[in-house]
Amino acid sequence: MSEEQEPVTRIITPVKVDYEYTPGVTSERFLLGLKQGKLLGAACDECGRVYIPPRGACPRCAVPTSKIRELAHKGTIITLTIVRVPSDNIDVELPYCAASILLDGADISMTGLIQECPFEEVRIGMRVEAVWKPEAEWDPAHR
Amino acid sequence: MAEHAAVVGIGQTKYDAKRLDVSQPGLVREAAIRALEDAGLEWKDIDAVVIGKAPDMFEGVMMPELFLAEALGGVGKPMLRVHTAGSVGGSTAIVAASLVQAGIHERVLTVSYEKQSESNAMWALSIKMPFAVAMVAGAGGFFAPLIRGYMQRSGAPEDTGIRVALKDRQNALKNQYAHLQMPDISFDMIANSPMLWDPIRYLETCPSSDGACAMVIADAKHTKASGRPAAWIHATNMKTEPTLFAGRDQVMPQAGLDCSAELYKKAGIQNPRAEIDCAEIYVPFSWFEPMWMENLHFAPINEGWKMTYEGATAIDGDMPVNMSGGVLSSNAIGASGMIRFAEAAMQVRGQAGEHQIEGAKKALGHAYGGGSQYFSMWIVGDQPL
Amino acid sequence: MRDVAIVSYSQTPYVRSERVRNEVEMLMPVIDAVVEQSGIARREIGFTCSGSTDYLAGQSFSFVMAVDAVGAWPPIKESHVEMDGAWALYEAWVKIQCGEVDSALAFSFGRSSMGETAETLALQTDPYTVAPLCPDTISMAALQARVGLDKGLFSERDMAEVAARCRRAAKDNPEAQLKGDFDVDKLLAEPYLVSPLRKHDCPPISDGAAAIVIAAGDLAKQVSKKPVWIRGIDHRLDSHQLGSRDLSLSPSTELAGKKAGVAQGPIDFAELHAPFSHQELILRRALGLADDVLVNPSGGPLAANPIMSAGLARIGEASRRIAAGKGQRAVAHATSGPCLQQNLVCVLEG
Incomplete structure (x- = not known):
């Protein structure tokens, strides 16, 4: 090369791919339940364990979870973290408390935000109850 | 009976936040050429290439091994691409080893890499999915509750994690390839x-x-x-369990317990803490050292923290862990597992330089991935088993 | 080498779009069926390996959820390749060769309908110099077809005949997607899609999954009345730079075919992973198949092209046909990458 040039160390090539996702048969029941203010789990066809949110299979047995079970809106905190790091896909104000909650009647915990009490009071084993957003905002597909 | 196989060459790149001086082909080639030189071999001596890396979205290239064909001398050869989440570097080495152990190939090159600076890893891990509200982000958000679970059940002192981090960051100062070099690191910091x-x-x-x-x-x-x-491969093992299922112990996963127990059996090890000289294990967050000490049967359940606390896992302890500085000091995700396997091999080959454990004869390499659900491990020794 | 046989094969019916079930729900019945037919208890299967890609699923770590469909409890020995399921089968075969296990399950899945496949596959190309130009799969295949046509290796009529034959054959395959009787003259009267390719030269977009169980010698004979033996299996890679290859040839297929021992006996039929019509003609030559060798009696990828499963499906379909007594020795082939860059060849015998 005749002239000294700065080396090219980076080029930006935007990538855009659109996808249409399918929640699946059982997850769809759960999502429709949310729209009605219900927490719908699904029981394993073989072992009867109740999954919420159901993802289509009981991974223990590798069979569908086709029996829908409406669950209580109360549960127990299994473990928790206080999140202080921002993320593009999360619209919650920092810091916030995310907890694994075992709903009464469920056999697996689901994640929920604990926003109604100070962080220092949240502990493992604490009983909690679901607090719903205003009904007008119940649209899980577009959150 | 499987053939004996051994690691005869190892190459690592300098790990850094942004390797702007090389492209992806340049990066993998840097490691591959060093491994070939270490083995005293040339490209033509290699029968097959096995490559591993974590999600393709980290670099924005789909199945990038295809475009790395030339860079890794893969044209005309068999090339396999492994992806088993965070354990992938370990799994990739195991697949490469099995090609030799099966007697299919005589000399196999295996490479793992990540070039996270070429894309946005946080984006790749945090795609906004419809019909699922994200509440925790990235690996830290997933693993923090598990660590809290471990602290609760084991009653480990709250500064255990700090002690692990201090040890690994000090060890990194003895490793020229380590990304984070913090000479003034301290407990308080x-x-x-x-x-x-x-x-x-x-x-x-x-x-x-x-x-x-x-x-x-x-x-x-x-x-x-x-x-x-040579680092003779005494045993390899892989185990998987599902991410979420009713009754799963995410803190002390069965897949890890089973994987290591079977591994020791294959390697003829009865008392791992006494018979293994040192270990390179996958600790992306400091608290995973005590957790994995238990999962790897080095310590009784709920007592892994004592090993850290008593200095057993220090470089001069009786069971040194992560002499290289570990994942806490360098985390090229797809490569992190292979680095553990390679560092274990370096120890028994006596080539670990400043972080060498004197007279190491048997070493463990360990990797895990997904939601603490994918495990891959090997035991290497200075003599064939 | 240990003798290894395919003892069962199962797949979904291939469809344009699986809009109702998610990947796990799509996989469960396939894995259930293949395990059931294998005669080996699920817990007894020594190793599991899957093949899939995040770019079809539109999320990182997409293969992790597939574990839910396998029954990985208690924990299992398992691995995954970011490749077509045919390479998952290869890894499983290697594990058996190591003597570590006597049986293995290989499966793969993908839903091309979720995104825009032709554009997504452009992300396989060199990210610095090629991908920014967004060369979609069909355009790259068209470049390849043009080279073959100009060299006089085949004609547009030959290509149309391939498409018509595959889709006619698919009429006998209840799980194929695109099937029927097509008149070659009428096909040739259609306009070009991407010259020299017409619509019929291109594969349909398909969603689906496939699974195979293999077992070592004695176990295979014990559990199966009709084990289909893998007599040779090998895979090779060509250059990624389209400009540095003679696109009308497939040296990696030729080499893999030699290593797999294709020529060591007569071939009754072949299942070739040729998503584009002209690629079947290139592969035929590379494998040295005689003119009278029946190709893609299942309909092949021109009748259903479930990306990530289409290669494994070729091996599976070939094994089914041999097990049904419709042939004694067959060659099955899988491909990956732009313009047949990577190729796997497997020789099967009844």
């Missing part, structure tokens, strides 16, 4: 670093690194003929 995902502090987490690691694995005939030190 870690303790006072910001809490990210409670109870994980900033200096208790791994960095995000660019880097690659490569190994040449050869059969007994070529290993002996090379006249160079």
Whole structure:
């Protein structure tokens, strides 16, 4: 090369791919339940364990979870973290408390935000109850 | 009966936040060439290439091994691409080893890499999915609750994690390839670093690194003929369990317990803590050292923290862990598992330099991935089993 | 080498779009069926390996959820390749060769309908110099077809005949997607899609999954009345730079075919992973198949092209046909990458 040039160390090539996702048969029941203010789990066809949110299979047995079970809106905190790091896909104000909650009647915990009490009071084993957003905002597909 | 196989060459790149001086082909080639030189081999001596890396979205290239064909001398050869989440570097080495152990190939090149600076890893891990509200982000958000679970059940002192981080960051100073080099690191500095995902502090987490690691694995005939030190592969194992299911113990996963127990059996090890000289294990957040000490049967359940606390896992302890500085000091995700396997091999080959454990004869390499659900491990020794 | 046989094969019916079930729900019945037919208890299967890609699923770590469909409890020995399921089968075969296990399950899945496949596959190309130009799969295949046509290796009529034959054959395959009787003259009267390719030269977009169980010698004979033996299996890679290859040839297929021992006996039929019509003609030559060798009696990828499963499906379909007594020795082939860059060849015998 005749002239000294700065080396090219980076080029930006935007990538855009659109996808249409399918929640699946059982997850769809759960999502429709949310729209009605219900927490719908699904029981394993073989072992009867109740999954919420159901993802289509009981991974223990590798069979569908086709029996829908409406669950209580109360549960127990299994473990928790206080999140202080921002993320593009999360619209919650920092810091916030995310907890694994075992709903009464469920056999697996689901994640929920604990926003109604100070962080220092949240502990493992604490009983909690679901607090719903205003009904007008119940649209899980577009959150 | 499977053929004997051994690691005869190892190459690592310098790990760094942004390796702007090399492209992806340049990065993998840097590690591969060093491994070939270490083995005293040339490209033409290699029968097959096995490559591993974590999600393709980290670099924005789909199945990038295809475009790396030339860079890794893969044209005209068999090339396999492994992806088993965070354990992938380990799994990739195991697939490469099995090609030799099966007697299919004599000399196999295996490479793992990640070049996170070429895309946005946080984006790749946090795609906004419809019909699922994200509440925790990235690996830290997922693992922090598990760590809290461990603290609760084991009653480990709250500064255990800080002690692990201090040890690994000090060890990194003895490793020329380590990404994070913090000469003035101290207990207080870690303790006072910001809490990210409670109870994980900033200096208790791994960095995000660019880097690659490569190994040449050869059969007994070529290993002996090379006249160079070898790390003989005594045993390998992989185990998987599902991410979420009713009754799962995410803190102390059964897949890890089973994987290591079977591994020791295959390697003829009865008392792992006494018989294994040192270990390189996958610790992306400091607290995973005590957790994995238990999962690997080095300590009784709920007592792994004592090993850290008593200095057993220090470089001069009775069971040194992560002499290289570990994942806490360099985390080129797809490569991180292979680095553990390679560092274990370096120890028994006596080539670990400043972080060498004197007279190491048997070493463990360990990797895990997904939601603590994918495990891959190997035991290497300075002599064939 | 240990003798290894395919003891069962199962797949979904291939469809344009699986809009109702998610990947796990799509996989469960396939894995159930293949395990059931294998005669080996699920817990007894020594190793599991899957093949899939995140770019079809539109999320990182997409293969992790597939574990839910396998029954990985208690924990299992398992691995995954970011490749077509045919390479998952290869890894499984290697594990058996190591003597570590006596049986293995290989499966793969993908839903091309979720995104825009032709554009997504452009992300396989060199990210610095090629991908920014967004060369979609069909355009790259068209470049390849043009080279073959100009060299006089085949004609547009030959290509149309391939498409018509595959889709006619698919009429006998209840799980194929695109089937029927097509008149070659009428096909040739259609306009070009991407010259020299017409619509019929291109594969349909398909969603689906496939699974195979293999077992070592004695176990295979014990559990199966009709084990289909893998007599040779090998895979090779060509250059990624389209400009540095003669696109009308497939040296990696030729080499893999030699290593797999294709020529060591007569071939009754072949299942070739040729998503584009002209690629079947290139592969035929590379494998040295005689003119009278029946190709893609299942309909092949021109009748259903479930990306990530289409290669494994070729091996599976070939094994089914041999097990049904419609042939004694067959060659099955899988491909990956732009313009047949990577190729796997497997020789099967009854």
